[in-house]
Amino acid sequence: MSGVPARRQLKLGAYFTGSAVQGDSWRHPASDIDAAWNVQRYVSYARKLEAACFDALFFYDNVFAAADPATVAQSPQAPRWEPMVLLSALAMATERIGLVGSVSTSYSEPYNVARAFASLDHLSGGRAGWNVVTSTGGGENFNLDAHRDHGARYERAHEFVDVVTGLWDSWADDAFVTDKASGRWANPDKLRVLNHRGQHFQVRGPLNAPRPLQGWPVISQAGASEDGKALAARVGEMLYTAAQDIDEARAFYADVKQRAAALGRGPEQIHILPGVMPVIGRSQAEADDKWGELLQARDADVVLRALSSYASLGIDLTRLALDARVELPDEIPLTNSHQSRQKLLVDWIRKERPTVQQLYTRWSAGGHRMLVGTPQAIADDFEHWFSTGAADGFNVMFSSTPGGLDDFTQLVVPELQRRGLFRRAYEGRTLREHLGLARVPNRHFR
Amino acid sequence: MSGVPARRQLKLGAYFTGSAVQGDSWRHPASDIDAAWNVQRYVSYARKLEAACFDALFFYDNVFAAADPATVAQSPQAPRWEPMVLLSALAMATERIGLVGSVSTSYSEPYNVARAFASLDHLSGGRAGWNVVTSTGGGENFNLDAHRDHGARYERAHEFVDVVTGLWDSWADDAFVTDKASGRWANPDKLRVLNHRGQHFQVRGPLNAPRPLQGWPVISQAGASEDGKALAARVGEMLYTAAQDIDEARAFYADVKQRAAALGRGPEQIHILPGVMPVIGRSQAEADDKWGELLQARDADVVLRALSSYASLGIDLTRLALDARVELPDEIPLTNSHQSRQKLLVDWIRKERPTVQQLYTRWSAGGHRMLVGTPQAIADDFEHWFSTGAADGFNVMFSSTPGGLDDFTQLVVPELQRRGLFRRAYEGRTLREHLGLARVPNRHFR
Numbered sequence: 001m002s003g004v005p006a007r008r009q010l011k012l013g014a015y016f017t018g019s020a021v022q023g024d025s026w027r028h029p030a031s032d033i034d035a036a037w038n039v040q041r042y043v044s045y046a047r048k049l050e051a052a053c054f055d056a057l058f059f060y061d062n063v064f065a066a067a068d069p070a071t072v073a074q075s076p077q078a079p080r081w082e083p084m085v086l087l088s089a090l091a092m093a094t095e096r097i098g099l100v101g102s103v104s105t106s107y108s109e110p111y112n113v114a115r116a117f118a119s120l121d122h123l124s125g126g127r128a129g130w131n132v133v134t135s136t137g138g139g140e141n142f143n144l145d146a147h148r149d150h151g152a153r154y155e156r157a158h159e160f161v162d163v164v165t166g167l168w169d170s171w172a173d174d175a176f177v178t179d180k181a182s183g184r185w186a187n188p189d190k191l192r193v194l195n196h197r198g199q200h201f202q203v204r205g206p207l208n209a210p211r212p213l214q215g216w217p218v219i220s221q222a223g224a225s226e227d228g229k230a231l232a233a234r235v236g237e238m239l240y241t242a243a244q245d246i247d248e249a250r251a252f253y254a255d256v257k258q259r260a261a262a263l264g265r266g267p268e269q270i271h272i273l274p275g276v277m278p279v280i281g282r283s284q285a286e287a288d289d290k291w292g293e294l295l296q297a298r299d300a301d302v303v304l305r306a307l308s309s310y311a312s313l314g315i316d317l318t319r320l321a322l323d324a325r326v327e328l329p330d331e332i333p334l335t336n337s338h339q340s341r342q343k344l345l346v347d348w349i350r351k352e353r354p355t356v357q358q359l360y361t362r363w364s365a366g367g368h369r370m371l372v373g374t375p376q377a378i379a380d381d382f383e384h385w386f387s388t389g390a391a392d393g394f395n396v397m398f399s400s401t402p403g404g405l406d407d408f409t410q411l412v413v414p415e416l417q418r419r420g421l422f423r424r425a426y427e428g429r430t431l432r433e434h435l436g437l438a439r440v441p442n443r444h445f446r
Numbered sequence: 447m448s449g450v451p452a453r454r455q456l457k458l459g460a461y462f463t464g465s466a467v468q469g470d471s472w473r474h475p476a477s478d479i480d481a482a483w484n485v486q487r488y489v490s491y492a493r494k495l496e497a498a499c500f501d502a503l504f505f506y507d508n509v510f511a512a513a514d515p516a517t518v519a520q521s522p523q524a525p526r527w528e529p530m531v532l533l534s535a536l537a538m539a540t541e542r543i544g545l546v547g548s549v550s551t552s553y554s555e556p557y558n559v560a561r562a563f564a565s566l567d568h569l570s571g572g573r574a575g576w577n578v579v580t581s582t583g584g585g586e587n588f589n590l591d592a593h594r595d596h597g598a599r600y601e602r603a604h605e606f607v608d609v610v611t612g613l614w615d616s617w618a619d620d621a622f623v624t625d626k627a628s629g630r631w632a633n634p635d636k637l638r639v640l641n642h643r644g645q646h647f648q649v650r651g652p653l654n655a656p657r658p659l660q661g662w663p664v665i666s667q668a669g670a671s672e673d674g675k676a677l678a679a680r681v682g683e684m685l686y687t688a689a690q691d692i693d694e695a696r697a698f699y700a701d702v703k704q705r706a707a708a709l710g711r712g713p714e715q716i717h718i719l720p721g722v723m724p725v726i727g728r729s730q731a732e733a734d735d736k737w738g739e740l741l742q743a744r745d746a747d748v749v750l751r752a753l754s755s756y757a758s759l760g761i762d763l764t765r766l767a768l769d770a771r772v773e774l775p776d777e778i779p780l781t782n783s784h785q786s787r788q789k790l791l792v793d794w795i796r797k798e799r800p801t802v803q804q805l806y807t808r809w810s811a812g813g814h815r816m817l818v819g820t821p822q823a824i825a826d827d828f829e830h831w832f833s834t835g836a837a838d839g840f841n842v843m844f845s846s847t848p849g850g851l852d853d854f855t856q857l858v859v860p861e862l863q864r865r866g867l868f869r870r871a872y873e874g875r876t877l878r879e880h881l882g883l884a885r886v887p888n889r890h891f892r
Contacts, residue, residue, distance in 0.1 A: 026626070027629055029626075037568045039538075039569040064654060065616075065651075067651075072632050073631065074630070078652065078654040079656040080655070081565050081569075082561040082655070084528075086534075088530075092538040119531040122527075140650035141650055142555055143649070145648075176525070178522075180472070183473055183745050185472065185519065186524075188518040206524065
């Protein structure tokens with residue numbers, strides 16, 4: 001690795017849903033609508049992001065689809081690509097960008113997950129990342145009557161991660177000697193059988209895969225509930241978070257880094273990347289116009305139905321007039337799905353007392369922050385968050401794809417580069433190298 | 447689809463273990479030893495096979511690795527690629543060849559499997575095939591004390607296939623209308639929720655993937671036990687079988703096609719491809735020399751240990767002298783692993799009464815037939831089997847990779863083409879088109 005920058009720089013991830021549409025932007029003229037089954041769309045996005053030196057592209061995922069007619073009719077909530085299959089294809093179409101896939105600890109088996117990421121890491125040349133998710137639903141597709149309970153999901157997630165990383169350490173990096181002359185394929189002293197027997201899993205091992213190129217693929221994590229933060233502090237290396245304002249973001253940032261420090265992990269071992277959706281114009285007026293176009297392309301019902309359902313507000317926003325004020329019940333039952341997102345939304349509504357229209361406008365990015373402005377203004381904002389303890393970088397969500405992606409890579413990235421805040425070329429080859437994270441040594445063979 | 451051949455032609459599949467070495471050939475000079483972690487090896491094999499117009503390449507798989515020092519030291523039984531991740535990469539590096547992956551019904555969840563194959567089918571342009579396996583072991587890595595019982599595995603496999611195919615039929619082919627003008631994403635009338643509640647699985651659906659391009663990916667199957675044949679007759683479209691002689695092969699062929707006919711399936715709906723490992727020379731003497739070189743590169747202990755273990759003979763072949771006759775106990779307990787392979791081997795030993803050396807020589811291809819000869823002799827053999835009710839084609843195993851692969855594609859394929867027995871160019875684009883199988887209509891929306 002050469003050319004390591006002298007100063008700390010932003011890390012940038014690109015967020016995708018797996019269907020390439022951000023829920024409510026698919027009707028915009030600059031949005032592709034076939035990216036969930038036409039892989040060439042994603043190949044093109046990945047190559048553009050790589051040309052812009054993004055650290056990683058990141059796939060959200062879920063393991064269910066809604067079946068109610070209104071959602072089916074209007075919301076692009078299905079279909080989506082299976083993340084590992086898609087990322088493997090993108091690995092072949094790119095050379096440097098990190099490839100981060102969400103895979104559920106609630107509805108997968110750790111042996112299968114460990115294998116898949118080990119394979120992805122090898123075939124991508126060390127660019128794999130696993131976004132550890134407990135899922136926001138899906139029990140009905142996995143032999144259960146309901147979604148696994150939130151607390152149990154996180155308990156299972158901790159153990160799941162331990163099993164997967166334990167399996168990755170099955171073989172020393174140099175276990176496979178493959179010496180034709182002597183007939184020695186592997187060195188048995190360089191194998192450690194896991195023999196895991198825990199609360200949720202019984203997994204003997206060894207993994208039938210070589211140790212990943214990065215030691216371990218990068219572990220990312222997105223939960224921001226108490227359970228989520230505990231998991232992030234222990235194992236997360238790249239955190240995708242949601243924050244509506246800088247104070248919230250700083251509090252989260254300090255909290256997680258302190259929790260990690262208490263576990264012996266340095267602040268540089270965890271990159272915190274709040275989600276943000278920029279709408280970019282060469283002037284503020286142009287940005288405002290673009291934002292207006294995006295709002296025009298959206299269906300209020302779709303956004304409000306999604307908000308009502310995924311954050312479990314206890315009210316149906318679609319039944320209210322757009323100019324009505326949102327009145328929440330005093331007691332809102334804790335959701336079993338996305339608890340941190342529910343809290344973010346409820347807190348914001350109680351504080352701002354918005355109309356339905358205001359809520360609809362502000363929360364178009366699924367709880368993530370919107371920035372409508374010039375490349376300079378967006379770079380100013382990024383720099384401010386970055387330099388004042390609110391973020392190590394950003395998880396960028398595009399208001400349309402490819403339109404918003406092109407705007408960001410063509411207008412904002414050069415501005416960040418001009419300021420020395422972002423790389424002009426990749427310094428290394430692996431995702432760990434992009435993030436300045438050390439390769440993980442095998443706990444058994446140093 | 448154009449240029450369909452006027453006469454019936456052979457179907458050819460290429461068999462890989464996922465580590466690119468056939469167990470005992472890795473020490474041969476013409477064998478790559480890094481194909482389990484260097485994806486460019488498989489890219490090169492896939493492109494050569496595609497240039498030779500092979501119908502499909504096929505990956506064996508398992509979900510465990512042996513940990514005993516002798517096996518670890520000498521046998522390339524680990525590592526191997528996770529098949530879906532590898533096939534997805536190969537889909538991007540090829541354009542026509544079918545991509546068949548083994549995925550276990552014993553140690554996976556049907557929702558995850560249905561998604562992964564739907565994604566692979568879309569990104570490969572309709573070239574995916576699922577080899578339905580119940581696995582020869584692995585329970586220790588999936589929360590069990592032992593491998594699932596053989597009978598229970600097949601019972602589960604039947605239901606697993608029903609759930610997967612049911613999920614593939616969640617959406618009509620034209621469900622996603624994606625009309626920006628009207629805001630209509632999908633047609634709710636074109637969705638059928640599965641609501642499966644069975645003995646082994648409870649899966650509501652719908653799948654969060656579009657219907658596969660082929661309707662259903664091709665379903666292949668390799669079990670030849672009674673349970674295996676029952677499954678093959680019901681759902682198999684491409685069968686990878688093992689047969690040591692033509693009478694056996696004909697009996698199997700007739701049996702399976704009759705069982706299928708009893709279920710209303712025509713003989714052309716099931717392609718039976720016995721495994722065969724050719725060792726090819728321009729003269730018989732050259733072929734014999736090559737065979738000698740292959741034997742020299744092998745370790746008798748490795749082959750005999752593998753045979754003793756996977757077929758559960760009740761004796762340890764490695765403790766016998768090479769010139770000793772193999773004496774089997776009168777009663778051999780039925781294995782819970784690969785029952786049909788055990789039967790094949792035991793029957794052959796009882797009939798032939800071989801020495802250890804003879805057993806070792808004959809069974810180097812893991813129970814598959816060896817053919818040592820000229821391209822003409824091998825083509826004669828293929829033609830004889832093909833035209834007399836023993837095979838619809840062959841699953842070709844390479845004695846070394848790339849050496850044996852190059853010999854086959856450069857010497858045998860042209861001879862088969864010259865005889866009109868094999869295509870000179872792909873007639874279609876999808877694996878179903880290569881196999882002359884109709885696209886599967888959605889059972890709910892015709």
